[in-house]
Amino acid sequence: MQRHVTHQVAYYTFDSLRDAEALVHAISTRHGGVSPAPFATLNLGHAIGDDDANVDENTRRLYAALALDATATVTARQAHGAAVAIVDARHRGARIANVDALVTNTPAVPLLLRYADCVPILLYDPKRRAIGLAHAGWRGTLGKIATQTVQAMRDAFGTRPRDLIACLAPSIGACCYRVGDDVIARVRVAFDDADALLIPRDGGIHLDLWEANARQLRALGIAQIEIAGVCVAHHTDEFYSWRAEGGRTGRFGAIIALNA
Secondary structure, eight states: OEEEEETTEEEEEOGGGTTOTTEEEEEEOSOSOOOOTTSOSOOOOSSSSSOHHHHHHHHHHHHHHHTOOGGGOBEEEOOSSOOEEEOOGGGTTOEEETOSEEEEOOTTOOEEEEESSSEEEEEEETTTTEEEEEEEOHHHHHTTHHHHHHHHHHHHHOOOGGGOEEEEOSBOOTTTOEEOHHHHHHHHHHOTTGGGTEEEETTEEEEOHHHHHHHHHHHTTOOEEEEOOOBGGGOTTTSOOTTTTTTOOOOEEEEEEEOO
């Protein structure tokens, strides 16, 4: 990944998407906004205790840095599930309830989701000019949201998985993601060879969300997968982490859009 600073707003882009001229994408950080602690400073999350005016200004600054139209954005009221919405120009400015992935082949319709530990998954089909964006926490991961998002692109746009470029952005790593017996049991049901995803560490069991999602993508035939490998819980100086910050923190965003 590459770090950029534009108009004091810091964000990251993926190396594997660097030459995709038809695409704009970014993973925001916590730098360049106006929110006070504990949301300091570029919080993109509403309804978590920050003032809405701060969130709106942070969003404006991020979109200005990316030269995107914030009013055209499609976002979601995320539900930690595996539902996918197919969107187009009719959805510009909409916030779609109870979905955790968005896909489109319409230019100038940016997709935005918010995170504070869960895995952002960006998908780009350069052949069919289509994109997808998913939010994969443990529930979404076990619900195979990565698989569901690719299947939605295949059904809606004719995407062939072998053409896709997939990127997994900073999120909580197995180093910090200790899980309890209920999650462990569900992982064993959802995945063959679940022991490869459940890692003994520090007297407990940790879940590798990166590998769990990458495994789904590989199983579909996707070979181009870039995993950032950055644990947000270890880098709260740069990103928000719900777990590392005791549930009192902001949200960073993942944005992907096709150029007009």
